[in-house]
Amino acid sequence: MEVPILKQGPVLIATFQAALSDADLNQLRSALVQQVVRFRSRGVIVDVTAMDVMDSFASRTLREIAHIIRLRGAETVIVGIQPEVAFAMVQLGLTLEGVATALDLEEGLAYLNQKFKTMK
Template identity: 60%
Template sequence: MTGPKLVSILRQGDWLIASIHTALDDSQMLLFRNDLVEQIGRHRSRGVVIDVAALDVLDSFGANTLRTIAEMARLRGAETVIVGIQPDVAFAMVSLGMDTGDVPTALDLEEGLAYLGRPTGARSRGRRDAAG
């Protein structure tokens, strides 16, 4: 018998919604990265939402891998937004000097999808977050 899924990747029109359901070790994070980037190409996705709401910790490798995924997605023609960073995780990231780089963030899935649905010009003017 297999355990619960660690991540799920769902297609919603031109977008992929990738939800991380539990903390991933480094090898699982790399498998997630490879699978997501492969699916971006297979589905010709224009946008990706990575939902990390279930995570109560995000280490530097995980944060770096999320930035790498976003850059790989961009090179494949898809924009990425990270959603659901918990307050304690955000506090720890700031305390440790970690960030999401140029990857936009949003409060939740609804705001992340709204961000991807905005006209391209609004995103290209330098807005980093979907909340404001």
């Protein structure tokens, strides 16, 4: 199952489906990095609203995506983590430290726009 990536101005938006395998996640990571380079994007939003489980692998992949993209000079924000998923994540000790988070797509875009302003 491939993760669709949408380009909206300087921002790329990747929307996760419910049941992603490790291979899907790895595929997403390389696709995102490639497209950030290709479109010279300044921000990436990863929307995980549909994800019902965020385990250590998914969490680590998200962190890696954010770090790699930062090395390309762009910002990543994770949006849409569900309350129950967040609760399970912190029990597991997965806190996505150093990665920006926002409530939903709208908030994620607002966060990035704010960032772009201060970066100028």
